[in-house]
Amino acid sequence: MNGDKMNDSMDQIIEKAFEHGKKYELECTGCAQCVIAAMFDALGIWNDDIFKAASGLADGLGLTRDGACGALVGASMVISYLFGRERKDFKDVFKPFKSYEFVKELHDQYVEQYGVCRCDDVQKSLMGRSFNLWDMNELAEVMAPGGLPDHCPKLVGTVAKLATKIILDNGYKP
Amino acid sequence: MKEQKDQILTKAFALGQKYERECTGCGQTVIAAIFESLGIWNDDIFKGASGLADGLGLTGDGSCGALVGASIVIGYLFGREHKDFKNMMKPMKSYTLVKKLHDQYVKEYGSCRCNDVQKSLMGRTFNLWDQKELAEAFKSGMMDHCSKLVGNVAKLAANIILRGGFKPE
Numbered sequence: 156m157n158g159d160k161m162n163d164s165m166d167q168i169i170e171k172a173f174e175h176g177k178k179y180e181l182e183c184t185g186c187a188q189c190v191i192a193a194m195f196d197a198l199g200i201w202n203d204d205i206f207k208a209a210s211g212l213a214d215g216l217g218l219t220r221d222g223a224c225g226a227l228v229g230a231s232m233v234i235s236y237l238f239g240r241e242r243k244d245f246k247d248v249f250k251p252f253k254s255y256e257f258v259k260e261l262h263d264q265y266v267e268q269y270g271v272c273r274c275d276d277v278q279k280s281l282m283g284r285s286f287n288l289w290d291m292n293e294l295a296e297v298m299a300p301g302g303l304p305d306h307c308p309k310l311v312g313t314v315a316k317l318a319t320k321i322i323l324d325n326g327y328k329p
Numbered sequence: 330m331k332e333q334k335d336q337i338l339t340k341a342f343a344l345g346q347k348y349e350r351e352c353t354g355c356g357q358t359v360i361a362a363i364f365e366s367l368g369i370w371n372d373d374i375f376k377g378a379s380g381l382a383d384g385l386g387l388t389g390d391g392s393c394g395a396l397v398g399a400s401i402v403i404g405y406l407f408g409r410e411h412k413d414f415k416n417m418m419k420p421m422k423s424y425t426l427v428k429k430l431h432d433q434y435v436k437e438y439g440s441c442r443c444n445d446v447q448k449s450l451m452g453r454t455f456n457l458w459d460q461k462e463l464a465e466a467f468k469s470g471m472m473d474h475c476s477k478l479v480g481n482v483a484k485l486a487a488n489i490i491l492r493g494g495f496k497p498e
Binding site for chain 2: 179182183184185188192202203204205206207208209210211212213215216217218219221222223227228231232233234235236238239240241242245246248251254255256257258259260261262263266272273289
């Protein structure tokens with residue numbers, strides 16, 4: 156494969172990650188699962204257990220808004236799934252360093268773009284306020300124009316794209 | 330039944346503390362402790378938590394890695410499956426149980442952000458990417474604090490998992 160063709164396919168993969176992330180978050184919600192599905196689709200892999208395990212991380216941990224953005228954490232799980240420490244190396248404290256380094260890179264790019272990584276703070280910066288999804292009234296408000304569906308799908312797509320690029324840049328061959 | 334539950338919770342705490350001390354990487358150590366105390370295991374889930382330590386890639390900025398790792402086990406046992414992806418209500422059980430864990434965590438540690446928890450336990454934070462601060466972190470007893478915290482989160486999560494209906498063999 157020549158260089159140009161390689162770049163073409165890399166751009167296509169990254170674009171697919173963005174499109175799928177945006178689409179899934181709009182249609183299915185649950186940012187951590189949406190970003191994982193988008194990245195897996197784009198890279199041509201799949202893992203049911205990783206997908207299921209990210210189910211509760213949405214909206215800053217169990218819809219509390221208090222933890223880090225679920226899309227950022229989900230994408231960090233995919234990086235770890237591909238570059239992380241395995242059980243046979245559990246006692247080797249240096250084996251996770253590749254995953255630490257790539258997750259930090261993603262975190263730093265995220266914070267450069269959104270200012271912070273805590274869900275509640277990101278909501279405030281994107282929409283001027285945050286929404287308590289455990290409150291039925293606020294849940295209705297959030298679906299109105301200008302609410303979460305106008306912002307989170309694009310964010311999920313962007314995070315899927317950034318993370319997929321880090322994965323490809325660091326030698327993962329789809 | 331109660332005896333079995335007490336044994337599981339004691340084991341979750343002891344293994345979490347031991348693994349964090351010996352292996353470090355709070356996202357993975359809490360998962361190993363919860364899995365082993367419940368008598369289950371999954372290599373992919375374990376590996377998939379590798380980069381979450383110390384608030385995402387040792388940045389201190391994200392949520393506590395032990396809290397996120399434990400939430401991943403809750404998702405693995407009670408979460409939405411791929412076949413139900415379009416059903417927005419299917420993740421609700423995992424949301425409810427993760428929120429419960431989050432709320433218990435914040436009640437005990439005041440915040441769920443790694444840097445805030447470090448400040449509250451040790452009076453300051455440590456940049457683990459800096460060799461000098463890494464040495465200071467060891468001197469300040471970070472290992473003691475974090476290993477106890479990992480044991481504690483493993484225990485809280487195992488309790489929520491058992492009360493949520495998971496039946497160990």
